[in-house]
Amino acid sequence: MARIAQEMRVSPEVMARYEPVIGLEVHAQLKTQTKAFCGCSTRFGDAPNKNTCPVCLGLPGALPVLNRKAVELAVRASLALQARIHERSRFARKNYFYPDLPKGYQISMYELPLATGGALEIEIEGRAKKIGITRLHMEEDAAKNLHEGFLDSDKWSYIDFNRGGVPLVEIVSEPDIRTPSEAYQYLNTLKQVLEYTDVSDCNMEEGSLRCDANVSVRLHEAPKFGTKVEVKNLNSFRYLSHALEFEIERQIGVLESGGKVTQETRLWNVAGGRTESMRSKEFAHDYRYFPDPDLLPVSVPETLVAEVRREMPELPAAKRERFVEVYGIAQYDTGVLTAESALADYFEAVVRAGAGAKIASSWISVELLRRLKDAGKDIGECPVRPVALAGLLKKVDGGEITAASGKKVFEKMFETGKGAEEIIASEGLAQISDAGAIETIARRVVAKSPENVAKYKSGSDGVFKFFVGQVMKETRGQANPQIVNEILKRVLAEA
Numbered sequence: 001m002a003r004i005a006q007e008m009r010v011s012p013e014v015m016a017r018y019e020p021v022i023g024l025e026v027h028a029q030l031k032t033q034t035k036a037f038c039g040c041s042t043r044f045g046d047a048p049n050k051n052t053c054p055v056c057l058g059l060p061g062a063l064p065v066l067n068r069k070a071v072e073l074a075v076r077a078s079l080a081l082q083a084r085i086h087e088r089s090r091f092a093r094k095n096y097f098y099p100d101l102p103k104g105y106q107i108s109m110y111e112l113p114l115a116t117g118g119a120l121e122i123e124i125e126g127r128a129k130k131i132g133i134t135r136l137h138m139e140e141d142a143a144k145n146l147h148e149g150f151l152d153s154d155k156w157s158y159i160d161f162n163r164g165g166v167p168l169v170e171i172v173s174e175p176d177i178r179t180p181s182e183a184y185q186y187l188n189t190l191k192q193v194l195e196y197t198d199v200s201d202c203n204m205e206e207g208s209l210r211c212d213a214n215v216s217v218r219l220h221e222a223p224k225f226g227t228k229v230e231v232k233n234l235n236s237f238r239y240l241s242h243a244l245e246f247e248i249e250r251q252i253g254v255l256e257s258g259g260k261v262t263q264e265t266r267l268w269n270v271a272g273g274r275t276e277s278m279r280s281k282e283f284a285h286d287y288r289y290f291p292d293p294d295l296l297p298v299s300v301p302e303t304l305v306a307e308v309r310r311e312m313p314e315l316p317a318a319k320r321e322r323f324v325e326v327y328g329i330a331q332y333d334t335g336v337l338t339a340e341s342a343l344a345d346y347f348e349a350v351v352r353a354g355a356g357a358k359i360a361s362s363w364i365s366v367e368l369l370r371r372l373k374d375a376g377k378d379i380g381e382c383p384v385r386p387v388a389l390a391g392l393l394k395k396v397d398g399g400e401i402t403a404a405s406g407k408k409v410f411e412k413m414f415e416t417g418k419g420a421e422e423i424i425a426s427e428g429l430a431q432i433s434d435a436g437a438i439e440t441i442a443r444r445v446v447a448k449s450p451e452n453v454a455k456y457k458s459g460s461d462g463v464f465k466f467f468v469g470q471v472m473k474e475t476r477g478q479a480n481p482q483i484v485n486e487i488l489k490r491v492l493a494e495a
Contacts, residue, residue, distance in 0.1 A: 010253050018217045020248045022177035027168050028200040029208040030073045036140045036167035037064030044206045048160040056165030058103030070167040075308045077199045083118030089298045095288045100143040108139035110289040122185045132174030141166040180244040192316045196341045217251045227261040233268045243268040247275050327357035336365045342379045353390030371414045383417045392420040404477040442487045445470040453495045
């Protein structure tokens with residue numbers, strides 16, 4: 001923020017006089033196997049233009065047929081966002097000319113969307129805030145323009161029509177967001193909801209989740225919103241935050257210099273770290289919307305809504321509450337464990353396999369997630385199955401091995417896929433609980449350090465940790481810590 005403020009020459013005092021007003025338009029690809037209006041595959045990564053047909057290429061005489069699964073997923077998203085689902089909605093043609101739009105129009109919903117109203121609750125700085133949802137509607141995606149990577153990219157652009165016709169939902173928020181951090185949290189919470197309900201995989205790298213921001217600024221307590229600017233090309237959470245920070249300061253700088261903010265569409269320039277003008281802002285009439293004559297109105301009877309509602313999975317907020325109540329886990333830890341549906345399922349599988357909830361929470365949140373991050377894997381690729389981790393944690397919890405040895409075992413389990421028992425046996429890591437053996441080592445350690453014994457006897461309790469460390473070193477970290485403490489206190493008292 002300081003870097004941008006310096007570039008824009010806007011002081012923090014001036015910034016504080018203004019209030020940003022932000023609304024987000026989020027496009028999420030629905031998790032279907034086929035496109036919105038034809039049977040072509042939605043699979044990502046196939047050869048360019050492999051998944052196409054006369055319908056999604058917009059060839060003359062081809063007629064679209066609505067994908068029922070896409071409607072069911074859109075209804076599921078609407079229910080998760082507490083939106084009011086309309087029994088009757090309708091597709092329209094949004095007319096504009098661009099190379100990635102083979103029909104010369106995009107099939108979308110306009111005056112009769114699938115759902116309106118609703119809200120999404122976010123947590124910001126320890127408090128809850130509700131962000132209103134204006135509407136949720138269905139539409140098809142455009143194709144993908146390829147501007148680089150070819151020998152003649154300086155002269156030509158290429159088009160991959162595989163994405164053309166992929167089913168999307170567009171979720172439009174109310175202008176209730178006031179800071180870039182709130183926008184970040186809103187998008188993150190919405191992503192969680194869409195993933196938990198299996199509506200979308202939300203893979204931003206593959207284009208399954210995209211976001212545009214509408215942002216304006218006004219003086220605090222001003223009755224009207226300022227002039228709105230749309231910012232596009234926000235294909236990561238980081239870019240969203242940076243673009244909003246820059247654009248807010250840019251607009252304040254324009255107003256403070258006596259100028260007027262122009263209503264326009266701007267792009268986020270990743271390399272330059274700034275927004276740049278793309279085109280003047282379009283209005284609805286510019287697209288000449290009219291009902292699509294090739295598609296019947298969409299009917300969503302209450303019976304379908306009830307069927308989808310019955311199959312709704314547990315939402316993130318409800319899961320967090322249940323984890324606190326059932327497992328006695330702290331709020332922060334539940335937030336980590338429920339960040340992804342698959343991670344929450346992994347945790348519950350470990351507990352079902354016999355591990356204690358708190359030790360499972362601790363190990364998954366720290367050891368497992370660190371290993372996954374270092375290996376560049378997600379939880380679905382974890383080489384340590386829940387039952388295997390539960391077996392290790394039961395040994396740690398039961399005192400068969402120390403926590404330090406347990407971490408070494410876990411590292412080997414992650415690397416090799418072997419079970420805890422096999423690794424403990426082969427590495428000789430079983431915990432030493434033989435009091436006689438530990439006492440022999442403790443007496444040897446104490447005898448080697450008469451100067452530290454003297455410090456201990458003179459009241460320097462910190463020296464005790466030195467003796468514990470030496471005993472643990474002698475036993476390669478395998479001695480039972482509780483027994484070590486008890487024996488050392490007795491041996492030092494006798495010294």
